[in-house]
Amino acid sequence: MNGLIIGVYGIYFLLVGLAGNAPKLLDMLGEDAGGFLPWIVSIGVLAVAYEYPATQKMARPFILLLILSFVLYNYENLRAEYKRVEALAT
Secondary structure (H helix, E strand, O other): OHHHHHHHHHHHHHHHHHOOOHHHHHHHHHHHHHHHHHHHHHHHHHHHHHHOHHHHHHHHHHHHHHHHHHHHHOHHHHHHHHHHHHHHHO
8 A cells, every 4th residue: 555655656746747847846845844744753753653562552642642732733724624524515
């Protein structure tokens, strides 16, 4: 599954480069990286900690704290998106 995801991203980046939109993509990634980078690093550290049996018990509460902090940090956005989806469903 991981190979498929990496392959799809590789094809996407190849097509973006062939279309000449690489500078636009890099600008957009630069704008968004500040918001996503701390979450990506946190998820990566917790994923590595969860893989080792010695630190697995310690990583579980931190994973729950990560999920809780993500929800609380993005509560307004999540609530607005939920209302938008709910309006589409009715």
